[in-house]
Amino acid sequence: MSPNSRDDATRVVLDAAQIHRALARIAHEILERNKGVEGLGIVGIRSRGDLIARRLQQEIARLEGESVPIGAIDVTLYRDDISRGADHHLVQITEIPWEVDGRTVLLVDDVLFTGRTTRAALDALMDFGRPRAIQLAVLVDRGHRELPIRADYVGKNLPTQRAEDVLVRLSESDGLDEVAIRPAGPRIAAVPGTGVESKPASRDTRARRA
Amino acid sequence: MLFARPHLLGLEGLTAEEIDFLLDSAESFKEVSEREIKKVPALRGRTVVNLFYEASTRTRTSFEIAAKRLSADTINLSASASSAAKGETLTDTARNLAAMRPDAIVVRHPSSGAPDLLARHVDCPIINAGDGAHEHPTQALLDLLTIRERKGRIAGLTVAIVGDVLHSRVARSNLFGLLTMGAKVRFVGPPTLVPPGFSELGAEIVWDLHEGLKDVDVVMMLRIQRERMNGRYFSSLDEYSRLYCLSADAVARARKDVIILHPGPMNRGVEISSTVADGPYSVIMDQVTNGVAVRMAVLYVLVGRRKAGAEQGEGAVPIALAEASPRRAATGE
Numbered sequence: 040m041s042p043n044s045r046d047d048a049t050r051v052v053l054d055a056a057q058i059h060r061a062l063a064r065i066a067h068e069i070l071e072r073n074k075g076v077e078g079l080g081i082v083g084i085r086s087r088g089d090l091i092a093r094r095l096q097q098e099i100a101r102l103e104g105e106s107v108p109i110g111a112i113d114v115t116l117y118r119d120d121i122s123r124g125a126d127h128h129l130v131q132i133t134e135i136p137w138e139v140d141g142r143t144v145l146l147v148d149d150v151l152f153t154g155r156t157t158r159a160a161l162d163a164l165m166d167f168g169r170p171r172a173i174q175l176a177v178l179v180d181r182g183h184r185e186l187p188i189r190a191d192y193v194g195k196n197l198p199t200q201r202a203e204d205v206l207v208r209l210s211e212s213d214g215l216d217e218v219a220i221r222p223a224g225p226r227i228a229a230v231p232g233t234g235v236e237s238k239p240a241s242r243d244t245r246a247r248r249a
Numbered sequence: 250m251l252f253a254r255p256h257l258l259g260l261e262g263l264t265a266e267e268i269d270f271l272l273d274s275a276e277s278f279k280e281v282s283e284r285e286i287k288k289v290p291a292l293r294g295r296t297v298v299n300l301f302y303e304a305s306t307r308t309r310t311s312f313e314i315a316a317k318r319l320s321a322d323t324i325n326l327s328a329s330a331s332s333a334a335k336g337e338t339l340t341d342t343a344r345n346l347a348a349m350r351p352d353a354i355v356v357r358h359p360s361s362g363a364p365d366l367l368a369r370h371v372d373c374p375i376i377n378a379g380d381g382a383h384e385h386p387t388q389a390l391l392d393l394l395t396i397r398e399r400k401g402r403i404a405g406l407t408v409a410i411v412g413d414v415l416h417s418r419v420a421r422s423n424l425f426g427l428l429t430m431g432a433k434v435r436f437v438g439p440p441t442l443v444p445p446g447f448s449e450l451g452a453e454i455v456w457d458l459h460e461g462l463k464d465v466d467v468v469m470m471l472r473i474q475r476e477r478m479n480g481r482y483f484s485s486l487d488e489y490s491r492l493y494c495l496s497a498d499a500v501a502r503a504r505k506d507v508i509i510l511h512p513g514p515m516n517r518g519v520e521i522s523s524t525v526a527d528g529p530y531s532v533i534m535d536q537v538t539n540g541v542a543v544r545m546a547v548l549y550v551l552v553g554r555r556k557a558g559a560e561q562g563e564g565a566v567p568i569a570l571a572e573a574s575p576r577r578a579a580t581g582e
Contacts, residue, residue: 113277115291116281116289116290116291116319116549117290117291128251129251129270129273130274130277130278130546131277132276132277132280133277133280133281134280162290163289166284166286166288166289167284167286168285
């Protein structure tokens, strides 16, 4: 059975309605702060940040009647742990089919944790041009930052222990909308040198750790 | 991790899942080459050695560009293969190279099996860039990617591989790859270059070009090595091209939506007519573009991975060692 399977200790912290309300609020905040959608672009971090980005785009379109350009990035190639032994999975396609130069780019991710994914995403974005500004929106901020990075828009601040997993499920990829916390537990381990790889995070219910 | 092998020595023996993983990855890497800044930091600080014992412009350049777009440092070594004691020389070279601590060696060699030999003597990933008449796996991967892109699938297609199959590592790698992915393969060429015994590899053998192209989805031309056309395998170049040159007439035998591949360099007028090479069915330039993406994917997958016994990174998933020690506190706090 996958290490991500549900057990009694897993605690749901956001249900579908709460996720929807949080994203609706963030959409309002984005519009308020940027005084509309002029010059705005949305980029979601794969995987799941891109799905949240699409929901925010739809919410903004509902409120303003205008469609903000959207893109998605995979930050795998910019991570700082490639050479430090992180397992890599399939690199997914990055697509930002519009000029980043001069735009305010809203970067979207599902969970903000150490800040390292955000750092990688900032580097990746800069390779596409020089945005006027970058703002960060996340569904969940779970703390434990390792870099001086903060979010501009937060769906929910979620105090966690470092070793806990925050599981984000979205209907587009996982069949339901839910954010849950799973306590730390023993998992299949990597034993260095034996060739046994740790088994983190299948793609469908992936615990975001960074 | 869907590709756990330490080297890429050939496509023989790879599973469909492994090939799919490499092709899926390559698809993502294509986008990097379309950016204004064509570089990602994935392999920063890594060294890739291109060790070429045979002349090659396209493959070597393609590997070099791929490595540079991943931010790796590249070194090109062209070595003469004239030494009588090839095996020994190669072993010595391997030891010397290993002492310089490269992170990958891309090797092309006139002798089949040279990359395997190298792999036994150095502890970094070896990528076969063509060995003798054995395999040329990255060429076949880029061909598979091109076919998959254009046709939307590989399984169920009929692919004619035409020309000097006997001496062709491209034909062999493609045969293994195509059969694994569920395509049908037809070898087409004169009996001297397409011996009947090759049917044991799983391909259909057809000696007539027009018959061989009947209803195929893909035509994969092989380069005729002029130096081999000295009468031993075929009486003259003229006669060869009269019978086996891919002309518009011959292409008309294939399916209407046929695509035509050629690994280059082309001998126009010998194995392929210019009308066909530059015509609407040709996907030859796609192949070159896909070559860079495939080599980026292969380098990234082989070089960018965990080293045995490597420290767990800060951003990586923390692990607990089997049942033993309590969960290790993540570093960096």
